[in-house]
Amino acid sequence: MDLLRLAWRNLWRNRRRTWITLAALAFSIMLVQASHNLSSGVYAQMIESGVRAGSGHLTVYRSGYLNSRDEKLSFDPRGLLPDLARMPAVEAVLPRLHLGGLAQSSRESRGIVLTGIDPGKEALINPFLRRLPKDRQLPDGVSRKALLGDRLLRELQLKPGGKFVVTLQNRQGEMISELFRVHGVIHTGMRELDRSLVMIGRQRAAELAGVPGQVHELALIMKDAGQPAAVAQLRRLLAAERDLRLVFWDEAMANLANAIKLDYASQKFIFLIILMIVTIGVVNTLLMSVMERSREFGTILALGARPATLHRLLFLEALIVGSVGLLLGTLFGSLATWYLVAQGIDLRHWIDSELEFGGVVFEPVLRAVWDPLWMLQIGLYVVLLCVAAALYPAYRAGRIVPAVAMRH
Amino acid sequence: MSLIQLKRVCKSYQSGAQRVDAVRDVDLRIAAGEFAVLAGPSGSGKTTLLNLIGGLDQPDQGQVLVEGINLAACNAAQLADFRLRRIGFVFQSFNLIPVLTARENAEFVLMLQNAPPALRQTRINALFEELGISGLERRKPMELSGGQQQRVAVARAMASEPAVVLADEPTANLDSETANGLLRLMRRLNRELGTTFLFSSHDQKVIDHADRVILLKDGRIVA
Numbered sequence: 001m002d003l004l005r006l007a008w009r010n011l012w013r014n015r016r017r018t019w020i021t022l023a024a025l026a027f028s029i030m031l032v033q034a035s036h037n038l039s040s041g042v043y044a045q046m047i048e049s050g051v052r053a054g055s056g057h058l059t060v061y062r063s064g065y066l067n068s069r070d071e072k073l074s075f076d077p078r079g080l081l082p083d084l085a086r087m088p089a090v091e092a093v094l095p096r097l098h099l100g101g102l103a104q105s106s107r108e109s110r111g112i113v114l115t116g117i118d119p120g121k122e123a124l125i126n127p128f129l130r131r132l133p134k135d136r137q138l139p140d141g142v143s144r145k146a147l148l149g150d151r152l153l154r155e156l157q158l159k160p161g162g163k164f165v166v167t168l169q170n171r172q173g174e175m176i177s178e179l180f181r182v183h184g185v186i187h188t189g190m191r192e193l194d195r196s197l198v199m200i201g202r203q204r205a206a207e208l209a210g211v212p213g214q215v216h217e218l219a220l221i222m223k224d225a226g227q228p229a230a231v232a233q234l235r236r237l238l239a240a241e242r243d244l245r246l247v248f249w250d251e252a253m254a255n256l257a258n259a260i261k262l263d264y265a266s267q268k269f270i271f272l273i274i275l276m277i278v279t280i281g282v283v284n285t286l287l288m289s290v291m292e293r294s295r296e297f298g299t300i301l302a303l304g305a306r307p308a309t310l311h312r313l314l315f316l317e318a319l320i321v322g323s324v325g326l327l328l329g330t331l332f333g334s335l336a337t338w339y340l341v342a343q344g345i346d347l348r349h350w351i352d353s354e355l356e357f358g359g360v361v362f363e364p365v366l367r368a369v370w371d372p373l374w375m376l377q378i379g380l381y382v383v384l385l386c387v388a389a390a391l392y393p394a395y396r397a398g399r400i401v402p403a404v405a406m407r408h
Numbered sequence: 409m410s411l412i413q414l415k416r417v418c419k420s421y422q423s424g425a426q427r428v429d430a431v432r433d434v435d436l437r438i439a440a441g442e443f444a445v446l447a448g449p450s451g452s453g454k455t456t457l458l459n460l461i462g463g464l465d466q467p468d469q470g471q472v473l474v475e476g477i478n479l480a481a482c483n484a485a486q487l488a489d490f491r492l493r494r495i496g497f498v499f500q501s502f503n504l505i506p507v508l509t510a511r512e513n514a515e516f517v518l519m520l521q522n523a524p525p526a527l528r529q530t531r532i533n534a535l536f537e538e539l540g541i542s543g544l545e546r547r548k549p550m551e552l553s554g555g556q557q558q559r560v561a562v563a564r565a566m567a568s569e570p571a572v573v574l575a576d577e578p579t580a581n582l583d584s585e586t587a588n589g590l591l592r593l594m595r596r597l598n599r600e601l602g603t604t605f606l607f608s609s610h611d612q613k614v615i616d617h618a619d620r621v622i623l624l625k626d627g628r629i630v631a
Contacts, residue, residue, distance in 0.1 A: 009507035303520065304489065403459045
C-alpha cells in the first residue's frame with residue numbers, strides 16, 4: 001500500500017509529462033475503440049444487407065452448386081419447407097431458382113440471370129424489393145410480370161410496362177422462349193447485378209426451366225444468426241438429405257466475407273502501430289523518470305531496499321498510468337461510440353454515388369455498434385503494454401549502484 | 409569485541425584512464441557506543457571507508473566486519489538486508505524522498521522492513537519529539553529548512569534502531585548554529601540509546617563533538 005502511494009505521487013512529480021502520456025494513451029484507446037465499433041457497425045450492416053438480399057444467414061444448396069453454379073444441381077424443397085418454417089429460430093425461408101438466359105426487347109438483347117422467387121416472402125425480407133411501391137411488387141402465383149435491374153432496363157431500351165422475351169435452355173436441352181412484361185424496376189447499386197437481374201415468380205421460372213417445384217437454394221433468414229443450437233437443429237433436419245449442404249453466409253458470400261476480413265486485418269495493423277507508438281511513449285516517460293531519479297533510487301537502495309522493490313515501484317507506476325489511461329480512454333471511446341451509434345457519419349455530404357464493398361452496397365450513413373467486451377479487452381491490452389513498457393526502465397533502475405548514484 | 413573491524417582493507421577506483429587508490433591497507437576498530445569521526449581533507453578516502461562499512465561497496469582486499477559479519481563475503485541481497493536492519497544512513501544532502509511527507513520519509517526504512525503500523529507510529533512519534541520536529545510530520549521536504557530536513561534524515565536513520573549510524577558530511581549543507589544543534593541531538597541519542605555514530609567530515613564542529621577522531625590522508629589512517 002505504501003509503495004502504491006509512492007508510485008501514485010511519483011507520477012505527479014512532473015504533471016505535464018504525465019498528462020501528456022495519459023492523453024496519448026486515452027486518445028489511442030478512444031481511437032481504437034471507436035474505430036472498431038464503427039467498423040463492426042458497418043460490417044454488421046453490410047452483412048445484414050448482403051444476407052437479406054443474397055444468401056441468407058444460412059443457405060441450403062445441393063452439394064457442388066455453390067462452386068459450379070450448375071443449373072442441373074437443383075432440388076425439390078417441398079419436404080423440407082414446412083419443417084424449416086416451423087423452427088422458432090428461423091425468421092424466413094426464401095426458395096430461389098437461378099437460371100442463365102437471354103433477354104430480348106424489340107431493340108436490344110442482353111445476357112441475364114433469371115431469378116425465380118416467392119414474391120410474398122421475398123418482399124418482406126429483401127431490402128431492394130422492400131423499396132418498391134406495393135403496386136410494383138410481383139404478385140404471388142403464376143404471371144408474366146417481371147422485375148428488372150435498372151441498367152438492364154436502360155440497355156434493353158425498355159420502359160415499365162414494356163414487353164421482352166426471355167430465352168433459355170431447359171433441363172431437357174430445348175430452347176424455350178417466353179414473353180414477360182416489365183412490372184417494376186430494381187436498383188441495387190451493384191453495377192453487374194443491375195445490368196443482369198430479372199426476377200419472376202418461382203413457379204413460372206421452374207416451369208420454364210423444366211424443373212417444376214425445384215429450387216437451387218433455400219436462403220434462411222435467422223432471428224439470431226449466431227445461435228449454435230439452431231444450427232445444430234438445422235443440421236439434424238438436413239441429415240436425412242444426403243445431397244444437401246448447409247452453408248454459412250461467409251462461405252456463400254465469400255467475396256463479402258473476405259473483403260471484411262481484409263479490411264479488418266488492415267485496421268488491426270493500424271491499431272497495432274498506434275499501440276506500439278503509445279508503448280514507446282510510455283517507455284520513454286518511464287525511462288526519463290528513472291534517469292531523473294537515479295540519485296533517489298540510489299538512496300532507496302542504500303537504505304536497504306532490494307532491486308525488486310524498485311521493480312515493483314516502476315511496475316506500479318506503469319500500472320497506474322495504464323489504468324488511468326484505460327479509464328479516460330474508455331470514457332472518451334464510449335462518448336465517441338455513443339455519438340457514432342446515435343448520429344453516425346453521413347457520407348452523403350461527400351459522396352454522390354453509392355458505395356459497393358465486397359459485392360454489397362452499404363448505407364451512406366455509417367453507424368457504430370457497441371462491443372463492450374472488445375473495448376474492455378483492448379483497454380486491458382494497453383494496460384499490459386504499459387506494464388511491459390516498464391520492463392526496461394525497471395531493469396535499469398534495479399542496476400543502479402547506490403554509491404555511484406549518490407555521488408551525482 | 410569491536411562493533412566494526414577493518415583488516416588491511418584496500419579499495420581503488422578507475423577514474424578515466426587513471427587508477428585511484430582511495431583506501432590503502434586500513435586497519436580500524438570501532439567499539440559499540442562510540443561517537444567517532446573520520447576526518448581528513450577531500451579525497452582522503454572518508455566516504456569510501458564509510459561506504460565499505462555501510463555495505464554500499466566491497467573492498468578489493470581485506471575484510472570489513474560489522475557485528476562479526478564479513479561484508480566481503482556477502483552477496484547483494486545479504487548486503488541489502490544488512491543495510492536495512494543494522495545500518496542507519498545520514499547523507500550530506502539529506503536525500504529525503506521529495507514526494508513523501510516528513511513522517512513518511514522517517515518511516516521509509518520501517519516500511520521496507522514491513523514493520524506494523526503501530527510500531528512505526530510509536531517510534532516516529534518518539535523520534536520526532538526527541539529531535540524537536542513534532543508538528544512537521546505532514547510537511548514535504550521542500551517545505552522544511554535544511555536543519556529540519558537533516559533532523560528528519562536522522563529520524564529515518566534511527567527509526568529501525570540500527571547498530572550503527574553512518575553520517576557522511578551531515579553538517580556540510582547546514583549553517584553553524586543548525587549544525588551544532590544537530591550534533592548535540594545526535595550526541596544525546598548516542599548517549600541515551602547507546603547507538604554507535606560514525607561520521608565522515610572535515611568540519612571542525614563535528615570533530616569537536618566527537619569522542620574519537622580518525623585522521624585519514626591519501627587513503628591511509630595517519631592518526
